[in-house]
Amino acid sequence: MRLSPAASQRAAVAVMWTMTAATIGVLAFVILYVLARGLPHVTWEFLSRAPESMGRRGGIFPMIVGTLAVSGMGVLISAPIGVATAIYLTEYTRKGMLTTIIRFGADCLAGIPSIIFGLFGFVFFAVGLGMGLSILSGGLTLALMVLPTIIRTSEEAIRAVPQSFREVSFGLGCTRWQTVLFVVLRSALPGIGTGIVLSLGRSISETAAVMLTAGSAMGLPQSLFDSSRTLALHFYILAREGLPMSKAYATAAVLIVAMLGLNLLAYGLMKRFHAKAR
Amino acid sequence: MRQDRIIRFILMLVAFSAIAGLALIAFFIFKEGVPLIFQVGWRDFFLSSEWHPSEGLFGVFAMIMGTLMVTAGAMLIGGVFGLSLAIVMTQFSGPRLAGALKPVIELLAGIPSVVYGFIGVKTIVPLIRDHLGGPGLSVLACSIVLGVMVLPTVASISIDAFRAVPRSFWEGSLALGATRWQTTCMVMLKAARSGLVAAVILGMGRAVGETMAVIMVAGNSLAIPDSILAPVRTLTSNIALEMGYASGLHRKALFAAGVTLFVIIMILNTAAITLSSNRARAKGGAK
Amino acid sequence: MTEQPAKPMMETRGLTVRFGNAVALKNISLEVRRNERLAIIGPARSGKTTFLRCLNRLNDFDHDYSRSGDILLDGTDIHGPEMDVVALRRRIGMVYAVPVPLPWSIRENITYAMRMAGIRNRRVHAEKVESSLKLAGLWDEVKDRLDSHAQDLSGGQQQRLCLARVLALEPEVLILDEPCSGLDPISTARIEDVLEELKARQSIVLVTNNTMQASRASDRTAFFLMGELVEVGETKQLFTAPREERTNDYLTGRFG
Structure with a gap:
């Protein structure tokens, strides 16, 4: 039939x-x-107190601090590098051999699994450069990991700025750098911000790479050279050890809420970007 | 313009950081891992399933098989569902509905992998154990969880591929009296082919590389699974499980597993990038 | 003494321009006199816009662009080693076919170029905003909302804002690329009035598709065809008694 x-x-x-x-x-x-x-x-005590007896009781405050430190550092390092790369690719060079190589590098980096980043961060930052299992090692590893995302989203945002804006700026006797800084980036900023926020979300969710580079110490980190357990890793350890499920679920809920919040923020920025580039 | 040239030069140096990072990663992983493969002998490394670090046996064959099996399963699930989502979004819904579906993809991609793994343990694993038998922690459970995780990758890249097809193709087919579904099957799938293949390949990369969720639902036993209900250990989970306490040769062997993983991923990446750049070139040439 | 011919404000000598292999301008020698309004007319793709963009070296950004021949501004070669291209673009103000207000406030649009040129004094900014908007005939319409978004203005207002933005730099030459092509007749008339007044202060080069506009709003007219300068002369003379057959054909509507 x-x-x-x-x-x-x-x-x-x-x-x-x-x-x-x-x-x-x-x-x-x-x-x-x-x-x-x-x-x-998820209570105020849970968010504001340190864990006790391996996380069976108490809260997750040190992990929140650790997560913010590691992810924040990753994004803070990656954002200027990524945006500069995007500026170079869009404003300062033509399509050619060089851009093909740079793009290939970024695209490949985007596909590398986090466990490989973890292995690399471990031998290079933690052991090779002597940073140990620390916020610094973790942050640098994450910076490398989110770099392709920031490059790609920044590039898209910069390309979306009308060519005529650049012409006007040049016509008014402004240099290329002034044009990039004060016209192009200003218009592309919400779009670039979207990429940065999404990268922050990815860093917060990341587990395998930070496990091998930032370690799993539960104390409140005192410096960038201290090891610190992130929320995602804390959740993984709690869930695996079968420690009280309520603490594991509460930690996961905090992660999910953070993820939803960041996505909402990214969405808002994107809307603003489109409104601006009308 | 001197200033202009200086800025261009600085930006160029910075722009090389991505490729420099990639090169550094490759260099250090290979430096740590490759000597061990030669020391053990490539046959005993790649083609043996005997992984007993304490006895100096480092065969990863079972883990390679395990990785391939869960990846195949994940692609079956994530590929079909992801492609459906992409077709629904691009072919069978207006801009408003498509706009409403987009956050679904973004949120699915945003959920931490440990959360996926954990929910898999709490829901899918007992379901399998109680209704299908076996320990529950299995190739099947792993495939389902990974399928959900690769879905956003497959969907979003497929959507880009469909969007890149010139609208005239679509209109031309409809104007000839074809239904939307016939147009989708005969025109759109064909025109977007290389992009869709790239989507599947990148999805495979995600599945091959995923670690934490896999550890939680795979069971991690060292034998080659004899059914989809048997537990399995992948290359990635092996590294993550043992890295914490490994030292000496054992640690080097984990890096060697990393080398294997890296090579697989680079092959997949290169294939996907070549496919999508071919498509871009074909489009440029047709202009 | 009064009859002494002044040095032209701007002058091209044997200007030939190529984009890749395509010749866009062939051996153009044309002068822009002080305080005149020079109109450039001709059909689409005859090289009018390319010519304008040579004058402020905006074509430099095009990678296929190559040029032979000289362009002089007040007697100085604009491609010469002592010419700073950024300063050149401040001396030659350009208005585009489509009004492109930058997506900021009216005030910021006008002060942008000054800020980039290193002028930071707020009082100077305020004075310039007022004087240039007055020159462009926009002051009365926007003086109460200088901080509102420039894109909320009408098309005609936007184009006058673009003109004011350029005038704030006090350019010696004003080049306009079909500035009224998207505007209604009333807005067009306002801009033509402004150009009439500006003539006393700067030289004006007006590229236009609209021959009627050229006849109304210029002192001399040049006719371009397929990259060649066919004829240049007093506007009245060119429109009533063109020397060249092709000019006559164009003006009577046989092509273009």
Whole structure:
């Protein structure tokens, strides 16, 4: 039996919509599952106190600090490098051998698994350069890891700035650098910000790479040379050790809320970007 | 313009940091890992399943097989669902609906892998154990969790590939009286082919490289799994599990596993990049 | 003494321009006199815009661009070693076909070039904003909302803002590339009035597709065709008694 074109379209669309609905269902399930089990245990004490007896009791304050330190450092190092790379690729050079090599490097870097970044960060930063398992090692490793994302999003944002803006600026007797700094970057800033926020989200979620570079010390870090356990790693350890599930769920809920918040922020920035570039 | 040249030069140096980073990573992973492969002998490293670090046996064959199996499973699930999502978003929904579906992809990509792994342990693993048998921690559980994790990668790159197809192709087909579904199958899938293949390849890269979620749901036993319900250990999870206490030759062997992983990933990456740049060139040439 | 012909404000000598292998301008020798309004007319793709962009070296950014022949500003070669291209662009103000206000406030649009030139004095800024907006005939319409977004202005207002932005630099030459092509007749008339007044202060080169505009708003007119300068003369003479057949054909609408 052959289905008529219209009938086969109906069938195909039904199947694909079902799969799409299932995907949305999975997302909703994951988020609600974690929030429902975790949020009730997220109290002020939990957020503001140090863990006791390996995380069975107490809170996650040192891990919050550690996560912010490691991720923040990664993004702070990566953002200027990534934006400068994007400026070079878009404003200071033409398509050619050089840009092909740079893009290939960035694209490949984007595909390298986090465990490889972890191995590298361990031998290079922690052992080779003597930084030890520390916020510094972790931050530098993450910086390398999120660099391709920042390059790509910045490049897109910069390319979206109308060419005519540059012409006007040149026509008014401004140098290329002034034009880049005061016209192009100013217009591209929300778009670049979106990339940076998303990179921050990725660094916060990262586990394998920070495990091998920032270590898992539970104390409140005193300097960049201290080891510090991040939230994601803390959650992994709690979940694996089967320590009280309430603490694990609460930690996961904090992670999910942070992820949702950062995505919302990125969305807001993107909207502003499009409004500006109308 | 002297100032202009100086700035250009500085920016160029900075722009090389991505490729320099890649080169550094390759150099250090290879430097740590490759000597061991020669020391053990490449046959005993790649083609043996005997991984007993205390006895100096470092065979990763079972882990390579394990990685391939969970990757295949993940691509089956993530590929089909991701492609469906991309088709629904680009072919069968208006801009508003497509705009509403986009955050779904972004949020799926944003959830930490440890959370995926944990939910897999709490929901999928017991389901498999109770209804299908086996320990639950298995190739199947791992494939499902990884499938969800690679879905956003496959979907977002497929969407880009579909969007890159000239609108005239689509309109031309519809104008000839084809239904949207026929147009999708006969015109769009064909025109976006290389981009879709790149999407699947990059998804594979994600699956091969994923670590933490895999550790949690795979069971991590060292044998080659004999069914999809058997536990499995992948290259990545092996590194993450043992790196904490490994030293000496054992640590070097983990780096050698990293070398294996790195090579697989670079092959996949290069294939995907070549495919998408071919597409860009074809588009430029057709102009 | 009064009949002594002054040195031209700007002058091209045998200017030939190529983009890759395509010749865009062929051996153009044309002068822009002091305090005159020179109109350049001709059909699309005849090289008018390319010519303008040579005058402030905006073509330098095009990688296919190559040039032979000289361009002099007040007797100095603009490609000479002592010429600072950034300073050159401040001396030659350009207005584009489509008004491109930068996505900032009206005030910022005008002060931008001054700030980039190192003028930071706020009082100077305020004075310049007022004087240049007055020159461009926009002051009365926007004086109460200088900090509102420039893109909220109408098309005609935006174009006058772009003119004011250029005038704030007190350029010696004003070059305009079809500045009224997207505007309604009333906005066009306002800009033509402004040009009439500005003539006393600077030389003006006006590229236009609209021959009527050239006849209304210029002292001399040059006719370009396929990269060649066919004829240049007093506007009245060129429109009533062109010397060249091709000019006559164009003006009577046989092509273009």
